[in-house]
Amino acid sequence: MSLLETLKQWEGDFQTEVAQVQKNPEAEVVEQLRVRWLGRKGKVSTLYEQLKELGGEERPKVGKKINDLRTSVETSLERLKSISLQHAIDAKLTDRKLDTSLPVSRNFMGGSLHPVTLIRTQFLKEFRRYGFSVWEGPELEFDFYNFGALNFPDDHPSRDMQDTFFVADRQKLVLRTHTSNIQIHAMLQNPPPIRFIAPGRVYRCDNDLTHSPMFHQLEGVLVDRGVSFAHLKGMIDAIVKALFGHDVKTRFRPSFFPFVEPGAEVDMLCTLCRGKGCRVCSQTGWLEIMGCGMVHPNVFENVNYDSEAYTGFAFGMGLDRMAMLAFGIDDLRLMFEGDEQFHNCFPVYPAR
Ligand code: DAH
Numbered sequence: 001m002s003l004l005e006t007l008k009q010w011e012g013d014f015q016t017e018v019a020q021v022q023k024n025p026e027a028e029v030v031e032q033l034r035v036r037w038l039g040r041k042g043k044v045s046t047l048y049e050q051l052k053e054l055g056g057e058e059r060p061k062v063g064k065k066i067n068d069l070r071t072s073v074e075t076s077l078e079r080l081k082s083i084s085l086q087h088a089i090d091a092k093l094t095d096r097k098l099d100t101s102l103p104v105s106r107n108f109m110g111g112s113l114h115p116v117t118l119i120r121t122q123f124l125k126e127f128r129r130y131g132f133s134v135w136e137g138p139e140l141e142f143d144f145y146n147f148g149a150l151n152f153p154d155d156h157p158s159r160d161m162q163d164t165f166f167v168a169d170r171q172k173l174v175l176r177t178h179t180s181n182i183q184i185h186a187m188l189q190n191p192p193p194i195r196f197i198a199p200g201r202v203y204r205c206d207n208d209l210t211h212s213p214m215f216h217q218l219e220g221v222l223v224d225r226g227v228s229f230a231h232l233k234g235m236i237d238a239i240v241k242a243l244f245g246h247d248v249k250t251r252f253r254p255s256f257f258p259f260v261e262p263g264a265e266v267d268m269l270c271t272l273c274r275g276k277g278c279r280v281c282s283q284t285g286w287l288e289i290m291g292c293g294m295v296h297p298n299v300f301e302n303v304n305y306d307s308e309a310y311t312g313f314a315f316g317m318g319l320d321r322m323a324m325l326a327f328g329i330d331d332l333r334l335m336f337e338g339d340e341q342f343h344n345c346f347p348v349y350p351a352r
Contacts, residue, residue, distance in 0.1 A: 003050050007065055010043060014069075018076050025084040030077065037073050044070050112346040115323035115335065116216050120199050123218055123322075126239045127197045132220065135198040137182035143172035145181040149302040150259040163205040165213075175203035179219035180259060180316055183295075186221065187303035192310045193224035199319065212336055216319035221295070223305065223312030229262070229294055232313035236292065240268050243326065247274065251286065260293025260314055271325050280330070287325065290317035 001009075014037065021029050037043050047066045054062060113121075124134060137145075147159055165175040182198035197220040207213050222231070237250045248269045255265040267288050270281035277283040292315035300307035320335050327346075329335065334342050 003047070003054060003062055004065070006050075007047065007062070007069065010047075011069060014073060014076070018080065021080055022083065025080060025087045027081075027084045027088065030080045030084050033080070034077050038070070038077070044073060112343050114343070115327050115329065115346060116319050118346060119323040119326050120216070120218065120319055122243055122326075123239070123319075124197065124199070126242050127220065130195070130235060132195050132197045132222075135182050135186050135196045136200060137176075137179070137185045137198060139176055139201055139203070140167060141174055141176040141181050143174060145184045146174050146176050146178070149184040149299065150180055151296050151298045151302075152258045156258065165203050165205060176200075177204055178202050178316060179217040180314070182219055183221050183259070183299070183314060184303060187223070187299075187305060192305055192312075194312075195222040195224070196220070210332055212320070212332060214336075217316055218319050219314070219316045221312060221314045223295065223310050225310060227311045227313060229313065232292060232294075232315065236266055236290070236315065240266075240289070244268065244271055249275075252292075255291060255293075257291055257293060259296050259299050260291075261296045263291065263293035266290045266292060266315075272328075280325075289322065289325075290315050292316070 017033060017036075021033055035042060039045070044066070047069070051059065051063055051066060128134075146164075147156075148154075152159060164177050167173040167175060179198050179200045179202060182200070186194060186196055186198070197218060199216065199218045201214055202217050203214050204211070205213065233250075233252060240250050241248055248271065250266055250268050252264040252266055255263050257263045265288055267286040269275045270278060270285055270287050272278050272280045273285065275285040277285050281287050292313065295312040295314050297307040300310065300312075320332065323329065323335070324332070
C-alpha cells in the first residue's frame with residue numbers, strides 16, 4: 001500500500017475510533033486514543049517516518065496531507081477531552097443525588113437571645129400592663145445620681161459597701177452600682193405623677209462564683225397621690241405569680257436602703273422545691289429577689305417633688321438571678337461566657 005493510500009485509510013480509521021470513544025468518553029479512553037495517534041511511537045509519527053523514504057515531487061504534497069491529518073487529530077482530541085470532563089461532572093452530580101427541593105435548615109446560623117434578654121422582655125411586658133414606660137440611664141455616672149441624690153450621706157459606709165468602680169476621682173465619676181440612678185434622672189426631668197421601669201447594666205468590684213463585676217438590674221418607680229405600700233405589695237405579688245406560677249407566694253421583710261422608708265426585701269417561694277427546702281434556697285424554702293420601699297422624702301426633695309402631696313414606691317431586682325431561677329441555670333458563669341452550646345438551649349426571638 002502506498003503512503004497516500006495508508007493516509008487515506010487511517011483518516012477513516014481515526015473517525016471510526018473517535019465515534020467509538022464518543023460513546024464512552026472517559027478520560028482514560030481519550031488518553032489511550034491520544035497515545036495511539038499522537039504518541040512518540042503513534043500512528044502520526046510512523047507516517048512521518050515513512051515520509052522520509054519518499055522522494056521527489058511527492059514528498060511536500062504528502063507531507064502537507066500528513067500535517068493536515070495531525071491537526072485534525074489534535075482538534076478532535078481537544079474536543080473529546082472537554083466532552084470527557086463534562087461527562088465526569090455530570091456523573092458526579094447524578095451520583096450525589098442532591099435534593100434541591102428540601103427545605104433550608106431552620107437552625108442555619110440562627111442565633112438565640114440571652115436568658116437575661118428573655119426574662120427582661122417578660123418583665124417589661126408585665127409592667128407595661130400596669131402602665132409603666134421604659135427608661136434608660138447612663139452607665140458612667142456622677143456621684144450625685146448614683147449616691148448623693150439617693151440619700152447616701154457622704155461618709156455613709158454604703159458607698160464602700162457597694163464596692164464601687166471609681167472612674168475619675170475629681171469629678172466623682174463612677175460606673176453605676178445600681179439602676180437606682182435612673183430614678184433621679186427620670187424624676188428631675190418629669191413632674192409627678194410618674195411610673196417607669198428601667199433595665200440596665202450595673203457594676204461592682206465583685207468577682208467570684210456567685211458575683212460578676214457586671215450584672216443586670218431592673219429598677220421601677222411609681223409616684224402619684226395616695227400611693228401606698230399595699231399597692232407595691234399587690235403589684236409585685238401579681239407579677240411574680242404571672243411569671244413564675246400562681247402558687248408562688250411572696251413575702252416582704254423589713255430592710256434598709258437609704259433612698260426608701262420603710263424599706264423591704266422581697267422573697268418568693270423557691271421555684272425548685274416550692275417551699276420544701278432544697279440546695280437552691282439553702283433549705284429555707286424562700287429566695288430573695290428584690291429590694292423595695294416607699295420613696296424617701298429626702299429623695300423627693302432632691303428632685304423637687306412635693307413630698308406632702310405625693311407618695312411613691314420604688315423597687316430594684318437582679319435580672320441575672322431572675323433568669324437563672326426562671327430557666328433553671330445553676331451556674332452564674334454560664335451567663336457571661338458566651339458558650340455556644342449553652343445559648344443554643346434558648347429560642348431565637350421572636351420564637352418560631
Ligand atoms: N439599688 C438597690 C441595690 O442595688 C436595690 C433597690 C432596693 C432598689 C430598694 C430600689 C429599692 O429601688 O427601693 O441593691
